[in-house]
Amino acid sequence: MDRTDEHLLELAAEGDAACFGELIERWERRIFGFIYRYVGNREEAKDLTQDTFTKAFRNLGRLTDRTRFSSWLYKIALNECRMRFRRESRFPKVSWEQNREELQKTTRDHWTPATTLENREQVHLLREVIGLLPEEQKLVIIMKEYQGLKFHEISEILGIPLSTAKSRMYLGLKTIRKLMEEKT
Amino acid sequence: MSCEQCSERLMDVLYGEELNAKTCFQFFRHLDECGDCRAEYLELLKTREILADWKIEEDGSAVLHDREHFVKPGSNAGIGWFSVFHRIAAGILILLGAVSVLQMAGILPDRRVVVNERQLTEMVHDMILARQEQDWRIIGTALLEVKEELEARRRVEMQAAFEELSDLELRFVNALEENNRRVQTLLTGR
Numbered sequence: 001m002d003r004t005d006e007h008l009l010e011l012a013a014e015g016d017a018a019c020f021g022e023l024i025e026r027w028e029r030r031i032f033g034f035i036y037r038y039v040g041n042r043e044e045a046k047d048l049t050q051d052t053f054t055k056a057f058r059n060l061g062r063l064t065d066r067t068r069f070s071s072w073l074y075k076i077a078l079n080e081c082r083m084r085f086r087r088e089s090r091f092p093k094v095s096w097e098q099n100r101e102e103l104q105k106t107t108r109d110h111w112t113p114a115t116t117l118e119n120r121e122q123v124h125l126l127r128e129v130i131g132l133l134p135e136e137q138k139l140v141i142i143m144k145e146y147q148g149l150k151f152h153e154i155s156e157i158l159g160i161p162l163s164t165a166k167s168r169m170y171l172g173l174k175t176i177r178k179l180m181e182e183k184t
Numbered sequence: 185m186s187c188e189q190c191s192e193r194l195m196d197v198l199y200g201e202e203l204n205a206k207t208c209f210q211f212f213r214h215l216d217e218c219g220d221c222r223a224e225y226l227e228l229l230k231t232r233e234i235l236a237d238w239k240i241e242e243d244g245s246a247v248l249h250d251r252e253h254f255v256k257p258g259s260n261a262g263i264g265w266f267s268v269f270h271r272i273a274a275g276i277l278i279l280l281g282a283v284s285v286l287q288m289a290g291i292l293p294d295r296r297v298v299v300n301e302r303q304l305t306e307m308v309h310d311m312i313l314a315r316q317e318q319d320w321r322i323i324g325t326a327l328l329e330v331k332e333e334l335e336a337r338r339r340v341e342m343q344a345a346f347e348e349l350s351d352l353e354l355r356f357v358n359a360l361e362e363n364n365r366r367v368q369t370l371l372t373g374r
Contacts (some may be wrong), residue, residue, distance in 0.1 A: 051223075081315055102283060122234065122237060123237050123238050126235065126237065126238055127235055127238060132237075141235070144199065145232070145235045145236075146235075146238070150201060151195070151199070151201060166195040168198075169195055170194065170228075173228050173231045173232070174228075176231055176234075176235070177228075177230075177231045180231075180234065
């Protein structure tokens with residue numbers, strides 16, 4: 001029977017490293033997916049995912065409400081990304097624009113034979129367009145569309161009111177639509 | 185339901201959140217009646233479909249390969265030997281920093297030789313002079329050696345010239361005597 005995150009956290013906090021390993025297995029792909037879509041670079045996303053779990057591990061004692069582990073993890077991931085960009089004095093938007101080769105490389109492996117050329121181009125365009133979104137809209141889009149988080153979870157992670165999360169989502173979708181139309 | 189209320193609930197309907205059946209029914213009834221709201225809803229729905237195309241797949245391997253350092257959280261969470269060395273190095277640096285601060289504050293005696301700018305200039309000046317003096321001494325010695333060598337060579341050359349002149353003089357005297365003897369022979373007829 002699968003153990004809950006709270007149970008695993010409790011055991012991990014008592015020194016059971018295997019339990020933390022299980023939590024990593026459970027969450028690493030989701031956190032990686034979030035970071036990757038945000039930063040736009042696979043290797044950098046892997047590094048940041050590693051940093052996120054290292055930080056989470058070291059600060060397990062500070063997590064008072066274990067039912068909010070996922071939100072806490074996303075907050076750490078977001079913070080790690082922001083710190084990395086601050087250190088390197090650049091914004092994720094730039095990395096998308098500068099990293100067309102990465103765009104080609106990372107999607108190429110995941111096409112199925114059924115994927116049409118038109119579809120591939122559309123995804124390339126979509127990734128470029130998401131990279132051009134304002135950071136606050138991009139984060140909400142990634143969290144909602146690709147991480148499947150609820151609006152109240154997004155508002156908690158980003159520290160914004162629920163209505164703001166929804167309006168950013170709305171604006172983000174409208175901007176994507178507009179940019180896609182402009183570029184096609 | 186008005187267009188404004190429809191707009192407020194748009195995100196909730198689009199993502200199926202926090203809506204009861206009654207509100208949902210009212211929302212879609214409004215869409216049937218309002219072309220603008222329907223167009224906007226369909227547009228957002230279409231955008232969502234486009235967004236759904238972007239999938240990230242891993243090759244089956246774990247994203248994180250380096251999990252060895254996730255051991256025993258709590259007292260020694262994630263601290264290996266390497267980390268212990270880091271801590272020792274950091275401790276030494278902090279200690280050195282504290283000693284420096286205390287020395288600057290005059291609490292600890294400072295063993296360093298304090299030299300002001302003028303003294304430093306004088307020291308550098310003295311060093312340059314000493315170096316110059318040494319250079320001049322080397323140059324002087326070299327010149328003397330050259331001079332002595334030239335004089336010795338000159339003496340040898342002068343001696344050779346003197347010997348050559350002496351030889352010439354001797355030959356001249358001999359030739360002169362020979363000449364006188366022949367002249368006398370001619371005059372006397374012998």
